[in-house]
Amino acid sequence: MDRHFPDGERGHGRGRGHFGAGGPGFGPGAHLGRGRGRGGRGRRGDVRAAVLLLIAEEPMHGYELIQQIVERSGGVWKPSPGSIYPALSQLEDEGLVIIDKVAGRKTARLTADGVAYVAEHKADLGSPWDDVRDSVGAPEQDLRELIGQLMGAAGQVAAVGTPAQVKAAADVLIEARKSLYRVLAEDGSTDAGS
Known part of the structure; x- marks a missing residue:
């Protein structure tokens, strides 16, 4: 299976080889791709947690993930493709996510291990969009x-x-x-x- 994303979805030229499963701070429970995108003084969002929670609800492609994070954070957090796609690749390497081609788009869904992981770590994953939104004052x-x-x-x-x-x-x-x-x-x- 071709595990690379189409050119339009790769995210600033960062390929899968950039992140290794043994790199610092990676592996189940690690916080990957902390980045809030443009603007704001709120704390940075936990992209890994956001991706896991969203695709636990339904399979999504990268652009849908970005849209959902923006919507759920009230527009305060807009992660870049350069943080979403490496997070998806890492989660795939961990065996928590599988990438399928659906209607011509690379769409992520949880594996059985991913479903179990989200259920077991639901409290730890929290609500990353609320955390970012709440960290930005009125x-x-x-x-x-x-x-x-x-x-x-x-x-x-x-x-x-x-x-x-x-x-x-x-x-x-x-x-x-x-x-x-x-x-x-x-x-x-x-x-x-x-």
């Missing part, structure tokens, strides 16, 4: 929401605005960036006029 979450709204508005102007509107929006974004740096430079002061 002000950071509010700022993320505002950033998302700003990006949405800028995207709308870029998509349907006239050249003059696009130029005006660019000026607003440039000024917003400068203002944010002034906030930091003023040691927490929000007076952007100085």
